[in-house]
Amino acid sequence: xxxxxxxxxxxxxxxxxxxxxxxxxxxxxxxxxxxxxxxxxxxxxxxxxxxxxxxxxxxxxxxxxxxxxxxxxxxxxxxxxxxxxxxxxxxxxxxxxxxxxxxxxxxxxxxxxxxxxxxxxxxxxxxxxxxxxxxxxxxxxxxxxxxxxxxxxxxxxxxxxxxxxxxxxxxxxxxxxxxxxxxxxxxxxxxxxxxxxxxxxxxxxxxxxxxxxxxxxxxxxxxxxxxxxxxxxxxxxxxxxxxxxxxxxxxxxxxxxxxxxxxxxxxxxxxxxxxxxxxxxxxxxxxxxxxxxxxxxxxxxxxxxxxxxxxxxxxxxxxxxxxxxxxxxxxxxxxxxxxxxxxxxxxxxxxxxxxxxxxxxxxxxxxxxxxxxxxxxxxxx
Numbered sequence: 327x328x329x330x331x332x333x334x335x336x337x338x339x340x341x342x343x344x345x346x347x348x349x350x351x352x353x354x355x356x357x358x359x360x361x362x363x364x365x366x367x368x369x370x371x372x373x374x375x376x377x378x379x380x381x382x383x384x385x386x387x388x389x390x391x392x393x394x395x396x397x398x399x400x401x402x403x404x405x406x407x408x409x410x411x412x413x414x415x416x417x418x419x420x421x422x423x424x425x426x427x428x429x430x431x432x433x434x435x436x437x438x439x440x441x442x443x444x445x446x447x448x449x450x451x452x453x454x455x456x457x458x459x460x461x462x463x464x465x466x467x468x469x470x471x472x473x474x475x476x477x478x479x480x481x482x483x484x485x486x487x488x489x490x491x492x493x494x495x496x497x498x499x500x501x502x503x504x505x506x507x508x509x510x511x512x513x514x515x516x517x518x519x520x521x522x523x524x525x526x527x528x529x530x531x532x533x534x535x536x537x538x539x540x541x542x543x544x545x546x547x548x549x550x551x552x553x554x555x556x557x558x559x560x561x562x563x564x565x566x567x568x569x570x571x572x573x574x575x576x577x578x579x580x581x582x583x584x585x586x587x588x589x590x591x592x593x594x595x596x597x598x599x600x601x602x603x604x605x606x607x608x609x610x611x612x613x614x615x616x617x618x619x620x621x622x623x624x625x626x627x628x629x630x631x632x633x634x635x636x637x638x639x640x641x642x643x644x645x646x647x648x649x650x651x652x653x654x655x656x657x658x659x660x661x662x663x664x665x666x667x668x669x670x671x672x673x674x675x676x677x678x679x680x681x682x683x684x685x686x687x688x689x690x691x692x693x694x695x696x697x698x699x700x701x702x703x704x705x706x707x
Contacts, residue, residue, distance in 0.1 A: 329355050331391040334398030336360040342498045346541040357389045376419030382426045393433045396423045402464040403594050404503030409463040416467040424478045436475045436488035438560050441465035445600050452602040454562050454609040461600050475559040488559040492533030505597045516577050516584050524570045525591035531603040533564035536620040550614035557609050565618035567604040576622040650686045
């Protein structure tokens, strides 16, 4: 891959994949696109509706990508309330991308899903090739998408590759209407409120993966030797399988007072019950070196590190700093908004309490690292 077009860049995967690809291939070589305006991009961005084939062709002619990451689509839970819109977007958009890519000989990445399986599929260590009878419109669209991608490869020689994503645990972007979203929301709720109400019931096991492993899998697959790819359009991938109680137990290793309760959503619970408990990922390992690095406890540690680094100017950090200063007898001050400048300019120009801020941050990090050591020791055993 040298020049890459990513559609659906505003979604859960796209938000983080664009940044990952730009780190690897350069900002100018990754075109981000979405049907809604997006801010904060370090490289080129274009509005794009994948239902508009002419617009896709115009953008590809202007940017001249060699690879298209086709991510635009409607997810499972939302799709059950909007089946017509899902089909038009997911299948119509995929067909348009494949056609334009065929004409321009671009490789295509297709994100399939564990939703391709249904109640008749073996639930444990679900084989790479097995019964696919999904009971959701999202799952039906993914089965049809796998077949369509395979058709374009066999009929036209188009280089199409795909992954059956499990639930993805992200840290930059919230998911947008999937059944496994609880596994993302629970981390945010744990940090912000110390509790979470799950819409998926206890004992409901689903395959999951941390976003860094998913991003690595996309790049590994698209850079793999095509001669090794037998299941090119639909590889099973997963890093772990857990239920809400197990993820809560892992969170409690860092936040011992975290509380989990339930208010089960029958629609999403029914979808979860139709999906596998665990996948056989041997084909992905053998054909292109799939190798996830994160388990549940490793995710907790990484999320804690990320959250701690991002906490400097959060409302929570401000509140805690105010309490810290109040305990010292200081009750009236403005919060420091540009700590970064202190690295090059020392304390010049900073408010008088800036040293207090540094002391507060040092204590926060020290306390946090104590929790990491406890969790790490537990993980090691």
